[in-house]
Amino acid sequence: MTSHAPAQSHGTPLVLRADGVPLDVLARIGAGVVTAVGDKRSTWWRWNRYAEAARQTMHWRFASAEDREAIVGLVVEAAEEASVRLAPPNLASSPAAFTRAHGTSVFRPVHSTIFSSEAQLAAEDQLRASATNLSAPPLSADGLGQLAHRLEVDCRLLGGDQLAALAAVVGSGRALDVLVGPAGEGKPPP
Numbered sequence: 001m002t003s004h005a006p007a008q009s010h011g012t013p014l015v016l017r018a019d020g021v022p023l024d025v026l027a028r029i030g031a032g033v034v035t036a037v038g039d040k041r042s043t044w045w046r047w048n049r050y051a052e053a054a055r056q057t058m059h060w061r062f063a064s065a066e067d068r069e070a071i072v073g074l075v076v077e078a079a080e081e082a083s084v085r086l087a088p089p090n091l092a093s094s095p096a097a098f099t100r101a102h103g104t105s106v107f108r109p110v111h112s113t114i115f116s117s118e119a120q121l122a123a124e125d126q127l128r129a130s131a132t133n134l135s136a137p138p139l140s141a142d143g144l145g146q147l148a149h150r151l152e153v154d155c156r157l158l159g160g161d162q163l164a165a166l167a168a169v170v171g172s173g174r175a176l177d178v179l180v181g182p183a184g185e186g187k188p189p190p
Helices: 023-040 046-057 065-081 118-132 141-153 160-170
Strands: none
Touching (some): 023 046, 023 065
8 A cells, every 4th residue: 555645845755743734635544544454354443543554654754753643643533534433332321420531431442443444345245245146057966966076086085064065055056155164174185
């Protein structure tokens, strides 16, 4: 992911102050943070956005450590605005004795909200639609037998559970099917 470096003045990088980065630049970097985090995971927390924001601004020069922290924090907030909140909001207010200074309930851990992106949710919707699409031609029992025989000829013997899983997938008629099993299971023998 390429970061959006601030402008340079006569080939010299600018020294940035917290109030020196325009809001549109912060929003653009925040969107880039969401894209980068979304490339690695389907959901994320504030800490994932923070780490990526720090990575994308690490080559920038700041007037002070406080300015760095402030700008990274602003990028993290911009990334939150570009994310989709998955946790429901608090539906009831907590009494003052159970409320933190910044207004959140002590019954909800700080920064525990999980986020995703519109692109991720759209991809999941597309996968769900494909998994319910029954337009794929199912393999008949004869076709499954021929497939199993070809695998045997290639010295790839399937166990009963593997053959049953194969039959379920190729006979389902789904455009997309999922088979989940322990790591290393189902690999052909060497």
